[in-house]
Amino acid sequence: MTTSQKSPVTGERADLLQILQEQRSTLLITVRGIDDEQARQRSTVSDLTLGGLIKHVSHTEKHWVETILEPDENAEFDMEWAMEKYYMRDDETLEGLLAEYAEVARATEAAVAGLDDLDVLIPLPTAPWAPERQWWTIRRTLLHIIRETAHHSGHADIIRESLDGGNTTMQMGADAGMEF
Numbered sequence: 001m002t003t004s005q006k007s008p009v010t011g012e013r014a015d016l017l018q019i020l021q022e023q024r025s026t027l028l029i030t031v032r033g034i035d036d037e038q039a040r041q042r043s044t045v046s047d048l049t050l051g052g053l054i055k056h057v058s059h060t061e062k063h064w065v066e067t068i069l070e071p072d073e074n075a076e077f078d079m080e081w082a083m084e085k086y087y088m089r090d091d092e093t094l095e096g097l098l099a100e101y102a103e104v105a106r107a108t109e110a111a112v113a114g115l116d117d118l119d120v121l122i123p124l125p126t127a128p129w130a131p132e133r134q135w136w137t138i139r140r141t142l143l144h145i146i147r148e149t150a151h152h153s154g155h156a157d158i159i160r161e162s163l164d165g166g167n168t169t170m171q172m173g174a175d176a177g178m179e180f
Contacts, residue, residue: 051088077127
């Protein structure tokens with residue numbers, strides 16, 4: 001995938017990056033003020049944890065950007081790799097996962113800024129749920145990253161609320177100076 005440096009980012013690219021950044025920011029509210037133990041703690045019947053979700057969303061975004069930048073018509077989805085990315089290991093810290101996520105965000109923004117055409121079709125890896133090769137535009141792939149981030153942000157909000165009563169909407173209001 002060829003890219004060119006374009007500064008500043010405007011129009012559709014700027015809109016897509018802004019919405020993605022807003023979704024990331026909402027997700028990150030859910031991990032404010034928690035420690036590694038809380039980040040690993042299951043607070044619902046699900047296996048999902050806050051640390052695991054940060055790790056998963058970060059790796060998922062990185063994977064999709066790599067799919068855009070390095071299209072591979074022979075790629076196959078690695079389910080084992082993907083499932084491991086849902087879990088925060090004992091040797092991982094929330095601080096480390098957040099630093100990695102920030103680096104992924106910077107790399108995504110640089111990649112999108114340098115793309116020549118959002119209408120370019122890229123091959124998706126085949127997967128058990130999609131055994132035939134599909135082709136998506138770069139735009140659709142970026143929208144998928146946004147959807148994935150928003151989807152898991154909702155999971156994270158429920159996990160945090162179950163963990164200690166933290167609530168993203170209330171925190172966003174407090175951040176804006178509202179009193180409850």
